Amino acid sequence: MSSTSFTDLLASSGVDPYEQDEDFLGGFYPEETGSGLPKFKTAQPPPLPISQSSRSFAFSELLDSPLLRSSSHSLISPTTGAFPFQGFNGSDFPWQLPSQTQTQPQNAASALQETYGVQDLQKKLEDPVPREGKVPSYMVSRNSNDGYGWRKYGQKQVKKSENPRSYFKCTYPNCVSKKIVETASDGQITEIIYKGGHNHPKPEFTKRPSSSARRMFNPSSVVSEQSESSSISFDYGEVDEEKEQLDIKRLKREGE
DNA sequence: AAGCTTTGACCTATA
DNA sequence: TTATAGGTCAAAGCT
Numbered sequence: 156m157s158s159t160s161f162t163d164l165l166a167s168s169g170v171d172p173y174e175q176d177e178d179f180l181g182g183f184y185p186e187e188t189g190s191g192l193p194k195f196k197t198a199q200p201p202p203l204p205i206s207q208s209s210r211s212f213a214f215s216e217l218l219d220s221p222l223l224r225s226s227s228h229s230l231i232s233p234t235t236g237a238f239p240f241q242g243f244n245g246s247d248f249p250w251q252l253p254s255q256t257q258t259q260p261q262n263a264a265s266a267l268q269e270t271y272g273v274q275d276l277q278k279k280l281e282d283p284v285p286r287e288g289k290v291p292s293y294m295v296s297r298n299s300n301d302g303y304g305w306r307k308y309g310q311k312q313v314k315k316s317e318n319p320r321s322y323f324k325c326t327y328p329n330c331v332s333k334k335i336v337e338t339a340s341d342g343q344i345t346e347i348i349y350k351g352g353h354n355h356p357k358p359e360f361t362k363r364p365s366s367s368a369r370r371m372f373n374p375s376s377v378v379s380e381q382s383e384s385s386s387i388s389f390d391y392g393e394v395d396e397e398k399e400q401l402d403i404k405r406l407k408r409e410g411e
Numbered sequence: 412a413a414g415c416t417t418t419g420a421c422c423t424a425t426a
Numbered sequence: 427t428t429a430t431a432g433g434t435c436a437a438a439g440c441t
Contacts, residue, residue: 306414306415306416307415307416307417308416308433308434308435308436309417309418309433309434309435310416310417310418311431311432311433311434313431313432313433314430314431314432315431315432320432320433322433322434324434326414326415333433335433
């Protein structure tokens with residue numbers, strides 16, 4: 156079912172930040188987000204030790220949870236704070252919960268609500284088709300697409316990172332979800348941070364494709380990722396070239 | 412024609 | 427209170 160959705164995700168850009176997310180979730184890198192956790196000016200309920208270590212768990216994780224998915228719309232208890240994320244309900248995220256990172260669901264939920272930092276996208280996609288080395292920003296944006304429509308609304312070079320950050324907003328009318336993608340000069344996504352959640356279902360195929368050339372599912376590519384990932388098992392994977400180039404390298408902010 | 416990206420400037424938060 | 431950094435907005439240009 157959601158192959159499409161997921162496919163979209165993966166394929167969408169190849170960024171597969173999500174996949175990686177999930178993946179790295181398993182191996183969270185507290186350092187990154189932990190210390191670098193962006194300050195959400197939104198409403199950060201600090202009561203929960205998010206990750207107690209400052210580890211941003213993968214929001215996807217939750218989503219992925221069958222529980223959530225089952226609930227579909229009621230992902231999180233209203234008490235905790237209505238979990239506005241239901242957009243993923245339609246997606247099949249094979250993300251697995253990291254055993255070592257088992258964050259408390261509640262934490263996760265909270266964190267999710269706030270943001271999910273995806274870093275360490277250490278997935279090196281093999282790219283048979285190199286992007287010529289030049290990766291326009293717009294490409295990057297699309298890469299980050301996880302199936303949702305994102306629109307870039309800004310870019311900035313932050314001091315914390317040597318790489319520029321691109322700011323994206325969900326194109327859904329009522330969706331306030333935002334995404335920050337940090338890309339290296341190579342065009343590789345070094346860090347992805349999600350803020351807020353989607354309060355709408357993920358568009359199946361509607362408007363996502365288009366832009367870049369999304370390729371049909373490329374098992375080969377996917378496999379590559381999965382290999383590294385660890386356990387992502389999706390059958391979709393239209394890894395586009397972008398994906399390949401998405402050399403997501405774990406960018407650890409040592410400077411922290 | 413519509414949507415998206417790009418870039419600079421402005422605003423807000425934090426130290 | 428001031429300075430720095432981060433994040434967001436808006437206008438212009440491009441696909």
